[in-house]
Amino acid sequence: MSEQLKKSSALLLKLMQSRHSVRMFSTKEIPIEVIKDCIAIAGTAPSGANMQPWSFVLVRNKKMKTAIREEAERVEQEFYDTKITPEWREQLRPLGTDSNKPFLTDAPYLICIFVQKYGIKSDQQQVKHYYPSESAGIATGFLLSALHQLGISTLTYTPAPMNFIAKLLNRPRNERPYLIIAAGYAHEKYSPPDMEKKKLKDILTVI
Ligand SMILES: Cc1cc2nc3c(=O)[nH]c(=O)nc-3n(C[C@H](O)[C@H](O)[C@H](O)COP(=O)(O)O)c2cc1C
Numbered sequence: 001m002s003e004q005l006k007k008s009s010a011l012l013l014k015l016m017q018s019r020h021s022v023r024m025f026s027t028k029e030i031p032i033e034v035i036k037d038c039i040a041i042a043g044t045a046p047s048g049a050n051m052q053p054w055s056f057v058l059v060r061n062k063k064m065k066t067a068i069r070e071e072a073e074r075v076e077q078e079f080y081d082t083k084i085t086p087e088w089r090e091q092l093r094p095l096g097t098d099s100n101k102p103f104l105t106d107a108p109y110l111i112c113i114f115v116q117k118y119g120i121k122s123d124q125q126q127v128k129h130y131y132p133s134e135s136a137g138i139a140t141g142f143l144l145s146a147l148h149q150l151g152i153s154t155l156t157y158t159p160a161p162m163n164f165i166a167k168l169l170n171r172p173r174n175e176r177p178y179l180i181i182a183a184g185y186a187h188e189k190y191s192p193p194d195m196e197k198k199k200l201k202d203i204l205t206v207i
Pocket of ligand 1: 019020021022023095097155156157158159192195
């Protein structure tokens, strides 16, 4: 039994080690039901006091993807021209990123994740949310893991500032834009940057 378990965990580790962010997507379609299941999996994540302080907006509409890309490239241009520090530029160099973001229109789906800073009851009263950012981070991890296990690639994307996405998607005032996850199949010509993960011994202390 424990031998079988060890084999299973080693296999799962291998599968998760094959995940990497993708910055060049194929435009090949993916059934929306598959993405919805993955978002439902994200919704099973633990959250502070089970408040589930997250909202997902699934964008597949071409016009909306183009609008998001245009705004994102505008803020990215400003970031690369005036805001980026020399240290940050150096750290981004191996990723080869710049202000062009074609993945925002090529990927069949943009999953826009919002953190609910507080809840709003039907009588408009506010409800406190506990650890909303931590909870949304865990839900995002569930989402990325589910997509990867189905062979779907992702890019976690964070244009700064990101307020434009709340405006474009007409989100309520209790929501803060958190992350944009581009999801689709990797472009056949894409090869990820050569990057290493820390070794287990460098991130784990067993006592
Ligand atoms: C919170 C967060 C924000 C990120 N923002 C961006 C981004 O704006 N643009 C980008 O190209 N990659 C972004 N990434 C992807 C990281 O660059 C990537 O995860 C990291 O280089 C490790 O590579 P891997 O995902 O292939 O393991 C982000 C990742 C995280 C977790």
